[in-house]
Amino acid sequence: MDPAEVEFLAEKELITVVPKFSFDRIYLIGGDIGPFSAGLPIDVPLWLAVNLKQRQKCRIRPPEWMDREKLQGKKQEEMDSKFFIEMPNQHYMEITQLLLKYAPDDIPHADEMRTLIKDLWDLRMAKLRSSIDTFVRSDATHAKLNHLTLMELNTVRLFLTNSLDQLYVLRSNLSGKVQATQE
Amino acid sequence: MSTLEDLKDESGEEVETMTAAEVLRKLEEAWLNEKFAEDLLEAKTDLVECMMEQISEMEDNISRAKKGDFKVSIHRLEIDRIRYVLSSYLRSRLLKIEKFATHLLEEEKVRKDDEPSKLSPEEFTFAKDYDKSLESHLRNLALRHMPAHIQSLDPKQIAVRPNLDKYVFLRVNEDTEGVLVEEETLDTGEEIVDMKRGDQHIMRYRPVAPLVASGAVSLI
Known part of the structure; x- marks a missing residue:
């Protein structure tokens, strides 16, 4: 999958904005939003939040987890744990990217957030690479991947699935099964 | 939601009512499944048609709205997003149909009447045409220049299977x-x-x- 498509999915996440305008309820196909009143926080999908922000019609409230202490805690937890810890949001990377790109002035300590999230990502990717190594060596046929986010899975998708496909073919040849459906 | 649609559920027997938002969610799920599954999944024709209707209704409403109406741009943006999902879904199906045309037509032939077809009627026509063109292409390009006794072509043998x-x-x-x-x-x-x-x-x-x-x- 194209990373842009993972971002597309992340744009469905709800985020709190403080509108600078008042407007009636809008009946979208994917569900109603509004009514908007200037100054009153309201939850909207990220794609709409970014659009309103670009038109300077709102301020974006950073999500609760985008916080120095919380992220530092997560980072420590990730370092201490052998397994992947649960991220505060399935799309933490994409949301951070989008917010820092389109609304850096609404995010307190934006640079620090960028570094913290990048650190978390690097830690997890290093862990992911070493677990893939262990997994492939272990001869296991399947694995549980709890707490990995879609963007993380997507970066290793082609490499991992293709290697496992090959291993499966080799294993089946060993055990004498005939592969009739190879492309 | 202002509009409700009657849709058959997967078993095709009970009729349940879904809001447009639910249909959209189901369509998005079908999109991702279709994207990652190796074989062709059952066509979600109901979902596609329902979403197309929603979009054209919305476009009608937009064309009637006053110029410069604030909500128009937001509706447009949403329609663009839904249209992307729809076309990506249909496109990934077409790719698979082209790849497995012969195989799918074989499956279609042995399908019992009470089993649902994987192909929508339009997709079925497309698969048939594609398969026919492919075969005649192979014949014109290569087979007819071969010695007579190896000119036969067995679709079962050349079919690409998932x-x-x-x-x-x-x-x-x-x-x-x-x-x-x-x-x-x-x-x-x-x-x-x-x-x-x-x-x-x-x-x-x-x-x-x-x-x-x-x-x-x-x-x-």
Whole structure:
């Protein structure tokens, strides 16, 4: 999958904005939003939040987890744990990217957030690479991947699935099964 | 939601009412499943048609709206997003139909009347045309120049078939116990996995194919 498509999915996440305008309820196909009143926080999908922000019609409230202490805690937890810890949001990377790109002035300590999230990502990717190594060596046929986010899975998708496909073919040849459906 | 649509559920018997938002959610799920599954899944014609109707209704409303109306741009943006999902869904189906045309037509031939077809009527016509053009192309280009006794072409032999043993990522939607992941072989025992809602796995597509069809797991 194209990373842009993972971002597309992340744009469905709800985020709190403080509108600078008042407007009636809008009946979208994917569900109603509004009514908007200037100054009153309201939850909207990220794609709409970014659009309103670009038109300077709102301020974006950073999500609760985008916080120095919380992220530092997560980072420590990730370092201490052998397994992947649960991220505060399935799309933490994409949301951070989008917010820092389109609304850096609404995010307190934006640079620090960028570094913290990048650190978390690097830690997890290093862990992911070493677990893939262990997994492939272990001869296991399947694995549980709890707490990995879609963007993380997507970066290793082609490499991992293709290697496992090959291993499966080799294993089946060993055990004498005939592969009739190879492309 | 202002509009309600009657839709058949997957069993095709009970009629349930879904809001447009639910239809959209289901369509998005079907999109991702179709994207990652190796074989062609059952066509979600109802979902596609319902969404197309929603879009054209919305476009009608937009064309009647006052110029410069604030909400128009937001509706446009949403329509663009939905249209992307729709066309990406249909496109990934077409890719598979082109790849497996002969195989799908074979399946279609042996399908019993009470089994649902994987292809929508339009897709079926497309598959037939594509298969016919491919065959005549092969004949014109190469076969007719061959010695007479090796000019025959057996569609069964040249058909490209989906490799169901490809690995996929999946997320569990409903607790499912005792999924047989690996059959017993000479040197390894059988492997059975209990799946809990919210779990994510990587495994071969074949054992979970029925669960994808029933919606118990989603491909990611």
